[in-house]
Amino acid sequence: MAGNTSTYKIFHQGKMKHFAKVVPVKGFDISSFAFQNYLYHNFNSGLKICKPIKIVTEKANEIELVYEYLQEQEWHMTISTASALGRYLAELHNFCHEKMHEISLPNKTAVVAMGKWNEIEDSDHKKIALNIRKSIYENLKPYDKDQIRIPVHRDFKMHNIIFANGDYNLIDFDFAAIDNIGIEIASFIVTGKQKLCYEIGRAHV
Numbered sequence: 001m002a003g004n005t006s007t008y009k010i011f012h013q014g015k016m017k018h019f020a021k022v023v024p025v026k027g028f029d030i031s032s033f034a035f036q037n038y039l040y041h042n043f044n045s046g047l048k049i050c051k052p053i054k055i056v057t058e059k060a061n062e063i064e065l066v067y068e069y070l071q072e073q074e075w076h077m078t079i080s081t082a083s084a085l086g087r088y089l090a091e092l093h094n095f096c097h098e099k100m101h102e103i104s105l106p107n108k109t110a111v112v113a114m115g116k117w118n119e120i121e122d123s124d125h126k127k128i129a130l131n132i133r134k135s136i137y138e139n140l141k142p143y144d145k146d147q148i149r150i151p152v153h154r155d156f157k158m159h160n161i162i163f164a165n166g167d168y169n170l171i172d173f174d175f176a177a178i179d180n181i182g183i184e185i186a187s188f189i190v191t192g193k194q195k196l197c198y199e200i201g202r203a204h205v
Helices: 030-042 079-098 124-139 181-203
Strands: 007-013 016-024 047-049 052-056 062-068 149-152 161-164 167-170 177-180
Touching: 030 047, 030 052, 030 079, 047 079, 079 149, 079 167, 079 181, 149 181, 177 181
Parallel strands: 047 167
Antiparallel strands: 007 016, 016 062, 052 062, 149 177, 161 167
């Protein structure tokens, strides 16, 4: 949505603490904010949706997106946690498939989605990520080019899952669109594996 031009701030309004993302008006699509709001009010799962508060349009050239402030707590990736997050992602996909007639989002193509692979500097991590995504697309039915396209978050990475108040919370819906679910599963596997390997390595230090 806003790319690297976004800025962030935390502020108090009365007794409430809020988090705000400031983005340029140009290129802003309200549908991602509306999608997050719809999920917050309708999606019931072990995975919570960060509460969107409001959109502030006081300035001509920028928009302020206000969200519930989440006091992030440290969390560790384990096999059990990875399994639970995988179930939550499946629940999210099933819900969005069932309710897609109620959700308005732009259509995107998985070929260019999620990370602009050609612009990423070549590395072992990039090769691993591409191989995992290729494996999903080629070997797991129906996660191929003919699979059903549904509303998806499209950036389901570990840094977008905040543990706060005893719950896992999904944030940052900027890339939400109608797309192939394989792109989201690949993102989850790659970043989940990274975090799990880090936790295992740290435990043996």
